[in-house]
Amino acid sequence: MKRYFLDISYNGGAYCGWQKQPNSLSVQEVLETTLSTLMRTEIKVMGAGRTDAGVHAKQLVVHVDLAEILDVDKLIYRLNSMLPKDILISAIREVHQDSHARFHAISREYEYHISVKKSVFLEGLAHQINTMPNLEKMNEAASLLLEYEDFQCFSRSNSDVKTYLCDIKKAHWSSEGDMLIFTIEANRFLRNMVRAIVGTLLDVGYGVTTIEGLKEILASKNRSNAGASAPAKGLYLTKVGYPKTIFKH
Numbered sequence: 001m002k003r004y005f006l007d008i009s010y011n012g013g014a015y016c017g018w019q020k021q022p023n024s025l026s027v028q029e030v031l032e033t034t035l036s037t038l039m040r041t042e043i044k045v046m047g048a049g050r051t052d053a054g055v056h057a058k059q060l061v062v063h064v065d066l067a068e069i070l071d072v073d074k075l076i077y078r079l080n081s082m083l084p085k086d087i088l089i090s091a092i093r094e095v096h097q098d099s100h101a102r103f104h105a106i107s108r109e110y111e112y113h114i115s116v117k118k119s120v121f122l123e124g125l126a127h128q129i130n131t132m133p134n135l136e137k138m139n140e141a142a143s144l145l146l147e148y149e150d151f152q153c154f155s156r157s158n159s160d161v162k163t164y165l166c167d168i169k170k171a172h173w174s175s176e177g178d179m180l181i182f183t184i185e186a187n188r189f190l191r192n193m194v195r196a197i198v199g200t201l202l203d204v205g206y207g208v209t210t211i212e213g214l215k216e217i218l219a220s221k222n223r224s225n226a227g228a229s230a231p232a233k234g235l236y237l238t239k240v241g242y243p244k245t246i247f248k249h
Contacts, residue, residue, distance in 0.1 A: 002069075003097050004094055005091075005092070006089055007092075008057065008060050009060070009088045010057050010060070011056055011086040011124075012056045015054075017051055019047070027051075027087060034079060044064070047061070047062045047102065048061045053232060055235045055237070056237070059238060063100060093247055093248075094247070099242075104243070106187060106241050106243060107240070108185070110184050111238050112234050113181055125234075126179070131206075133205025135180070137204050138205040141204040141211055142182070144211065146168050149166065151164055151218075152164035152190075153222055153225060156190070168186045169187075182201070192229055195235060
């Protein structure tokens with residue numbers, strides 16, 4: 001058996017999230033069932049992280065142990081022909097046997113998409129708002145995040161994590177026509193963290209929270225002081241980074 005990393009993307013609208021759950025359909029369950037059917041043996045996969053219900057992924061990496069793949073392109077084609085239309089395998093790469101999709105990841109990047117006007121074509125794919133917030137203030141607030149390490153104020157309450165420390169390397173807003181896109185990269189993220197950050201930055205953009213107020217929220221380490229979480233449908237996991245040394249070729 002050899003270990004492979006699979007790059008997958010999906011529209012999360014129909015799923016309870018990435019991770020398998022009882023009585024709800026997950027992306028992980030669909031992928032494992034498809035692989036098991038194709039390989040005619042039970043296959044388990046391990047993801048780089050988990051996305052919540054309704055969240056999308058442009059690149060989620062999973063590792064899986066399979067017999068040697070002689071024709072990668074053919075396997076990708078066969079998998080995609082069996083998977084539902086909202087899940088796609090885009091790459092399969094051989095890695096060293098001890099490589100782990102979650103524990104060896106050194107960075108994760110998310111985007112949050114907001115449409116500043118109603119669009120029938122973005123329903124389920126972006127958060128839609130009616131009034132343009134102050135992008136300059138939101139970027140000032142976003143840049144402040146790079147100065148902090150403890151993000152307990154943006155973590156889901158009663159979370160069982162051992163540490164709230166994250167190293168944010170990038171956080172900024174950009175605009176493309178009627179679309180606002182927030183990009184954030186860190187070594188790790190807490191549950192609900194990105195959506196809580198987006199909701200809080202929107203409060204800054206609308207003048208509900210000041211820059212000084214954001215500093216107070218961060219210092220408080222209290223989730224109830226931060227803004228409401230932005231809806232799941234606007235969130236995309238866009239990239240998972242790894243050291244090049246774990247790949248075979």
